[in-house]
Amino acid sequence: MSGARGGTRFGCVAGIQARMSSTRLPGKVLADLCGKPLIQRVYERTRASELLDEVFVLTSTDASDDALAAVLAERDIPFRRGSLGDVRSRYLELAEASGAQILVRVTGDCPFVAPEIIDLRLGALRALDADFIALESNQAAAIEGTLGGQDAFSARALRLSLASDDPRDAEHVASFFLTRRAECLVRSELEVDEIYRRPGLRLQVDEPADLAFARRVWEACDLEGDGLFPLARAIRWIDAHPEARRLNQHVVESADNRALRTLARSLEPIPPRSRA
Numbered sequence: 001m002s003g004a005r006g007g008t009r010f011g012c013v014a015g016i017q018a019r020m021s022s023t024r025l026p027g028k029v030l031a032d033l034c035g036k037p038l039i040q041r042v043y044e045r046t047r048a049s050e051l052l053d054e055v056f057v058l059t060s061t062d063a064s065d066d067a068l069a070a071v072l073a074e075r076d077i078p079f080r081r082g083s084l085g086d087v088r089s090r091y092l093e094l095a096e097a098s099g100a101q102i103l104v105r106v107t108g109d110c111p112f113v114a115p116e117i118i119d120l121r122l123g124a125l126r127a128l129d130a131d132f133i134a135l136e137s138n139q140a141a142a143i144e145g146t147l148g149g150q151d152a153f154s155a156r157a158l159r160l161s162l163a164s165d166d167p168r169d170a171e172h173v174a175s176f177f178l179t180r181r182a183e184c185l186v187r188s189e190l191e192v193d194e195i196y197r198r199p200g201l202r203l204q205v206d207e208p209a210d211l212a213f214a215r216r217v218w219e220a221c222d223l224e225g226d227g228l229f230p231l232a233r234a235i236r237w238i239d240a241h242p243e244a245r246r247l248n249q250h251v252v253e254s255a256d257n258r259a260l261r262t263l264a265r266s267l268e269p270i271p272p273r274s275r276a
Helices: 038-045 063-074 087-098 115-128 139-146 156-161 169-170 175-179 209-222 232-242 255-266
Strands: 012-017 054-060 079-082 101-109 130-136 150-154 187-190
Touching: 012 038, 012 087, 038 054, 038 063, 038 101, 038 115, 038 209, 054 063, 054 087, 063 079, 079 087, 087 101, 087 156, 087 169, 101 115, 101 156, 115 130, 115 187, 115 255, 130 150, 130 175, 150 156, 156 175, 169 175, 209 232
Parallel strands: 012 054, 012 101, 054 079, 130 187
Antiparallel strands: 101 150
16 A cells, blocks of 8 residues: 555545546646645545544556656555556455455545545444445435535445446446445435535536636635635535535536436435344
8 A cells, every 4th residue: 555554454444536537627636726736635634534544545557647646655645556447446455455344435526525424424334333324315415415425335335346247336336335225234324414405516526617616615714724624614605605606506417427316316215224
């Protein structure tokens, strides 16, 4: 593990998936976000979780990601390189190398990832001895814009997903849990505060307009200068400044992601179950 502590075994590990070959905004993970690369902002906010043992950026061995790997090494950000197309395999390799029992998946284009929500997910996984924690099914459409780009699941559930030969599961990882939730032995739903229920709010960076929006919010909300402001502060500021929200309101999700979300929302909620 590049940048890892030699021989250390972890209980909860996060992997931030990142690549330079984005179709809509190539190289976005190295775009400047108020003085630091976007990927560093995501790493630092993820690392602020109180329950994570370690955080790694998971990129590919493809030559297109050499520049990203160089920046990560230069900034002492732990990283691993694996398959470009099979993202799931990167997480499986992380699980095997770290010995982690629980993994957190974060996408490298979500600069507002909330460590407080990561800790809620991890706390629920531990308390329930669950395999996957989903968003509230009756509020998923409202929440996914603000809390998308982050998932938590057991290493055992990740290995279970190998039973699927659907290419979407290899690329999107969490789609297996969303579309085949009954196959996880134990799952539950995460109830979140009303502040996070903002239908249509886009906090991920897919296009130049998203990056402009992220910079505007960051400049207004990073009062301490460390980039670790609470997500709730950003949402309240956005609520009070509708003109900022209009910067990226026209950007739409990819067709593939929309299809996955539609399928996930069509499923009946599954109550928590105890392990046999």
